[in-house]
Amino acid sequence: xxxxxxxxxxxxxxxxxxxxxxxxxxxxxxxxxxxxxxxxxxxxxxxxxxxxxxxxxxxxxxxxxxxxxxxxxxxxxxxxxxxxxxxxxxxxxxxxxxxxxxxxxxxxxxxxxxxxxxxxxxxxxxxxxxxxxxxxxxxxxxxxxxxxxxxxxxxxxxxxxxxxxxxxxxxxxxxxxxxxxxxxxxxxxxxxxxxxxxxxxxxxxxxxxxxxxxxxxxxxxxxxxxxxxxxxxxxxxxxxxxxxxxxxxxxxxxxxxxxxxxxxxxxxxxxxxxxxxxxxxxxxxxxxxxxxxxxxxxxxxxxxxxxxxxxxxxxxxxxxxxxxxxxxxxxxxxxxxxxxxxxxxxxxxxxxxxxxxxxxxxxxxxxxxxxxxxxxxxxxxxxxxxxxxxxxxxxxxxxxxxxxxxxxxxxxxxxxxxxxxxxxxxxxxxxxxxxxx
Amino acid sequence: xxxxxxxxxxxxxxxxxxxxxxxxxxxxxxxxxxxxxxxxxxxxxxxxxxxxxxxxxxxxxxxxxxxxxxxxxxxxxxxxxxxxxxxxxxxxxxxxxxxxxxxxxxxxxxxxxxxxxxxxxxxxxxxxxxxxxxxxxxxxxxxxxxxxxxxxxxxxxxxxxxxxxxxxxxxxxxxxxxxxxxxxxxxxxxxxxxxxxxxxxxxxxxxxxxxxxxxxxxxxxxxxxxxxxxxxxxxxxxxxxxxxxxxxxxxxxxxxxxxxxxxxxxxxxxxxxxxxxxxxxxxxxxxxxxxxxxxxxxxxxxxxxxxxxxxxxxxxxxxxxxxxxxxxxxxxxxxx
Numbered sequence: 001x002x003x004x005x006x007x008x009x010x011x012x013x014x015x016x017x018x019x020x021x022x023x024x025x026x027x028x029x030x031x032x033x034x035x036x037x038x039x040x041x042x043x044x045x046x047x048x049x050x051x052x053x054x055x056x057x058x059x060x061x062x063x064x065x066x067x068x069x070x071x072x073x074x075x076x077x078x079x080x081x082x083x084x085x086x087x088x089x090x091x092x093x094x095x096x097x098x099x100x101x102x103x104x105x106x107x108x109x110x111x112x113x114x115x116x117x118x119x120x121x122x123x124x125x126x127x128x129x130x131x132x133x134x135x136x137x138x139x140x141x142x143x144x145x146x147x148x149x150x151x152x153x154x155x156x157x158x159x160x161x162x163x164x165x166x167x168x169x170x171x172x173x174x175x176x177x178x179x180x181x182x183x184x185x186x187x188x189x190x191x192x193x194x195x196x197x198x199x200x201x202x203x204x205x206x207x208x209x210x211x212x213x214x215x216x217x218x219x220x221x222x223x224x225x226x227x228x229x230x231x232x233x234x235x236x237x238x239x240x241x242x243x244x245x246x247x248x249x250x251x252x253x254x255x256x257x258x259x260x261x262x263x264x265x266x267x268x269x270x271x272x273x274x275x276x277x278x279x280x281x282x283x284x285x286x287x288x289x290x291x292x293x294x295x296x297x298x299x300x301x302x303x304x305x306x307x308x309x310x311x312x313x314x315x316x317x318x319x320x321x322x323x324x325x326x327x328x329x330x331x332x333x334x335x336x337x338x339x340x341x342x343x344x345x346x347x348x349x350x351x352x353x354x355x356x357x358x359x360x361x362x363x364x365x366x367x368x369x370x371x372x373x374x375x376x377x378x379x380x381x382x383x384x385x386x387x388x389x390x391x392x393x394x395x396x397x398x399x400x401x402x403x404x405x406x407x408x409x410x411x412x413x414x415x416x417x418x419x420x421x422x423x424x425x426x427x428x429x430x431x432x433x434x435x436x437x
Numbered sequence: 438x439x440x441x442x443x444x445x446x447x448x449x450x451x452x453x454x455x456x457x458x459x460x461x462x463x464x465x466x467x468x469x470x471x472x473x474x475x476x477x478x479x480x481x482x483x484x485x486x487x488x489x490x491x492x493x494x495x496x497x498x499x500x501x502x503x504x505x506x507x508x509x510x511x512x513x514x515x516x517x518x519x520x521x522x523x524x525x526x527x528x529x530x531x532x533x534x535x536x537x538x539x540x541x542x543x544x545x546x547x548x549x550x551x552x553x554x555x556x557x558x559x560x561x562x563x564x565x566x567x568x569x570x571x572x573x574x575x576x577x578x579x580x581x582x583x584x585x586x587x588x589x590x591x592x593x594x595x596x597x598x599x600x601x602x603x604x605x606x607x608x609x610x611x612x613x614x615x616x617x618x619x620x621x622x623x624x625x626x627x628x629x630x631x632x633x634x635x636x637x638x639x640x641x642x643x644x645x646x647x648x649x650x651x652x653x654x655x656x657x658x659x660x661x662x663x664x665x666x667x668x669x670x671x672x673x674x675x676x677x678x679x680x681x682x683x684x685x686x687x688x689x690x691x692x693x694x695x696x697x698x699x700x701x702x703x704x705x706x707x708x709x710x711x712x713x714x715x716x717x718x719x720x721x722x723x724x725x726x727x728x729x730x731x732x733x734x735x736x737x738x739x740x741x742x743x744x745x746x747x748x749x750x751x752x753x754x755x756x757x758x759x760x761x762x763x764x765x766x767x768x769x770x771x772x773x
Contacts, residue, residue: 057548120762184761190548191479195690196760199753202687206750344562344683348555355552407570413563420556421536424549 003361007432010367017374028253031260033377038267039329041369044353045274045362046321051351052360052434053282054314055294057194060181062346063201064319066208067177068170068326069336073215075166076225077158083148087141088156091213094138101130145213155216164227167270167327174323175316177204182315186308198343208338221336228262231255263332270328271366274321278362288437290314344413349376352416356423358430367431372419376412383411443728445597449586451720455713457605457674460612463708464667465685466692467619467701468660474636474699475656476541478550482532483664484686485561488679489528490665491672492569494521495576502578510580512603514673521669526661532557533657541653558683565679574677577604604674615666616705619659623701628655636699688749691756697766706767711752719745 022030043061050056105123112119146154185196208215215221234240234255244254281287293300293307301307330336349372357368387408394401423430465487472480480486497517507513536557540550583606586598623629628651635642635652643649668682675681692711696703722740743751759766 057551184757188760188764191551192694192760192764194548194551195479195687195694196757199687199691199756203750203753203757206747210744210746344559348559351552351555352559403570404567407567410563410566410571413559413566415563417556417558417560417563420559421553424553424556425536425539428549 003432003435007363007367010371010431011363014367014370014374026253027257028260031257031264033374035260035263035267035332036329036377037370037373038264038271039325039332040350040353040373041366042267042271042274042325042328043322043350044357044365044369045271045278046318046325047350047354048318048357048359048362048365049278049281049321050314050318051354052358052365053287053290053294054311055190056186056311056315056318057190058197058315058318059194059343059347059351060197060201060204060319061322061350062341062343063197063204064174064177064322065326065329065346066201066205066338066341067173068167068323068328069330070208070215071166071170071173071323071327072163072224072330073155073221073336074158075161075169076163077221078160080145080148080153080155080157083145083153083156086144086148088145090141091138091145091156094134097137098130098134101126101133104130142213150219153216154219155213155221162227163225163331164266166331167324170327171320171324174326175320177323178316178319179312181319182312186311186315198347201343201347205338205341208341215336215338218339220338222334224331224334224336226334227266227331228259231259234258267328267332270324274324275362275366282362349416352420356419356430358432358434360434361430361432364430364432364434371431372416375415375419379412379415380409383415384408387411439728441593442595442597443725445589445595445599446724446728449597449599451713451716453599453601453605455709455716457608458715459709459712460608461667461671461674461708462689462692462712463705464612464615464663464670465689466696466704466708467616468663468667469689469693470696470699470701470704471656471663472660473693475632475652476537476550478547478554479690479698480660481551481554481686482557482561483660483689484682485558485565486525486529486661486664487668487671487685488565488682489561489668490521490525490661491668491677491682492565492679493524493665494518494669494672495569495574495677497521498576507578509578510603512577512579512607512673514576514669515607518666518669522662522665525665526658529657529661529664530654532561533653562679562683569679571679574672576677577673579603602674604670608670608674611666611670615663619663619701622659632656684749687756688752691752691759694756694766695759697768700766700768703766703768710767711755714755715748715751718742718751719748 018030018034021033043065046064047058047061050058105126108126109119109123112122114122145156148154181197181200185193185200188196209217211217212219231252232255235251240255240258241251244251247254249257289300289305290310292303293305293310297307350369353368353372354365355368356372357366358364384405387404391398391401391404465483468486469480469483472478472483494514494517497520498513501507501513501517506516508516536553537550540553545553580603582600583603584599584601586600589599590596623633631642631647632652632655634645635647635649639649642652671682671685688711689708692707693704694707695710696705696707719741726740
């Protein structure tokens with residue numbers, strides 16, 4: 001029961017904080033923070049199901065989120081005219097040949113009975129030949145596609161479908177990637193797994209940054225369609241005008257608040273559905289089994305549980321949730337910028353949220369996401385304020401003071417580090433600990 | 438003549454940069470490997486320790502230059518390095534006393550230590566950006582080249598030039614000195630042997646009267662030294678930016694794992710494997726073929742296996758391959 005009252009108090013507190021921001025700063029800011037809190041909390045749910053329930057360290061959040069973002073492009077952008085005709089099919093064929101060569105070499109490796117070194121050499125050669133063939137087929141179509149109006153398009157484009165479909169597709173893409181990554185690395189010890197997933201997520205980002213035909217690379221894809229109406233559209237509606245009149249708030253602000261609110265509703269719906277499903281899963285025999293595996297792999301194995309398979313399963317589920325959140329984030333931003341994917345912001349910050357909130361507890365992860373994201377946003381002004389307070393007795397022309405104030409924004413990294421360290425030291429189970437069952 | 442030109446081309450674009458970058462990675466990977474083998478966790482904060490070392494070097498450089506102490510034609514960074522090392526060691530030990538010691542006492546799992554090291558990474562990263570700012574800092578001074586491409590061309594009469602930057606020379610020489618000292622320490626001195634014993638079997642080492650706190654202290658001294666030198670050399674070679682060190686952690690981890698975590702020889706080999714494969718895979722082979730093949734066989738196109746944009750991604754690809762084929766690394770891990 002202690003847990004429950006603590007949950008209620010923390011959620012109530014968070015609500016008050018957000019309302020305070022709305023009243024004292026502006027509702028626009030409060031809603032922006034709230035939306036990102038919602039997305040972060042979906043990501044933390046994904047990591048929590050892996051780390052909290054199964055003890056898997058997944059440092060690949062960034063990569064899965066970026067794949068979700070890619071789903072936005074594939075689903076919602078209009079196809080670039082002529083791009084498919086000039087060589088889209090060739091690219092698909094080339095990629096298929098490469099993938100087939102990998103599958104073939106793996107197959108060969110498993111079936112053929114030879115000396116291991118020779119087998120490695122042969123499979124390497126097969127993949128290399130597949131790669132060369134792919135490059136021969138793909139190189140010139142890619143060049144052609146990238147030269148179609150490079151300032152505006154220069155990529156294949158998407159299917160021009162409603163953007164909201166990209167959320168489940170983002171989950172699917174991430175799940176598919178997680179399947180491959182899991183197959184490669186889940187057998188590893190936890191440290192290695194952490195490093196491997198981090199490395200693979202970097203590879204994904206590098207691909208998105210450099211394959212211009214797919215995602216326009218560092219040129220970014222702007223102007224993704226929205227699932228909600230545009231501000232301008234709203235401003236011409238009768239009822240919006242009336243609300244603005246009644247509340248005595250300027251019209252642009254009302255419309256932008258309405259847009260953000262509709263995003264919030266959508267995100268909240270997704271969050272609630274995922275939370276509901278996860279709560280069921282955690283309480284079910286499946287959840288019990290996962291925890292048994294986490295707590296003692298050997299004895300779970302002795303009870304006949306297939307640990308590798310279960311780990312793969314939970315890895316895929318968690319990553320898919322992160323992928324969905326990543327797709328939602330890109331939809332909210334309205335643009336896909338591969339450069340913005342940084343491990344510090346995506347992977348490690350999400351991990352801090354999970355640890356601080358309470359690993360193994362879904363409600364804890366959500367409150368962790370809210371608190372940490374709020375702090376991450378607000379610690380910049382907070383740091384500035386703190387430093388100006390500390391240095392208030394120094395004259396304004398002092399070099400040290402201006403230097404300190406200039407770099408005040410970076411204090412938030414220190415804050416985050418300290419929050420994580422303090423949590424791990426004094427409340428290693430997090431704000432809302434795992435429920436003892 | 439063509440043959441010599443080809444060799445020069447390879448040395449200029451692959452051999453020398455590979456040796457330099459490889460030494461930097463090797464020094465970093467050694468630090469990670471030693472922390473891993475003694476303290477049993479993957480230290481994600483190592484990149485930031487390197488950055489911290491580089492930062493102290495820069496600050497000291499500015500101090501020394503303002504006092505007009507320099508070492509022309511060598512960069513000032515060489516004189517300040519010992520002082521920077523001491524400060525970095527002090528910081529490492531401080532972090533250990535305040536943070537890591539608690540978890541060591543508790544016998545925490547290595548994953549917990551890993552997450553703790555991420556906290557340290559955040560804190561140190563913030564501290565560094567707070568002190569020196571996030572911008573680019575170039576602290577190289579003195580003579581830029583040991584051997585200029587033009588001089589080489591005039592001297593030998595070849596059409597390809599060979600250049601050796603001062604920073605490259607310093608990196609290679611300093612790394613050799615450090616590695617020799619480290620191996621001498623680990624293999625010949627009593628303290629080094631006790632450290633190896635501790636990493637090999639903790640309980641047995643404790644029973645034979647080895648002081649664990651002393652071993653840990655020495656571990657951090659070695660780590661701090663390696664981190665400071667590696668960070669300063671990297672910053673000297675490629676200009677210092679706090680942000681790059683976060684991205685350097687992964688190639689370093691790859692190097693440590695490729696060589697076999699816990700094995701110093703492996704860390705060095707791993708560093709060079711990563712560095713050379715990055716260069717070999719992204720090198721445009723057209724010119725080499727131009728020198729080695731008869732003219733009518735030279736294909737057009739750059740003949741790159743992967744474009745240069747993927748340079749850093751290669752280290753991760755190698756990491757994945759190694760984890761797939763031989764998770765223990767080239768040398769089996771866990772022996773200093």
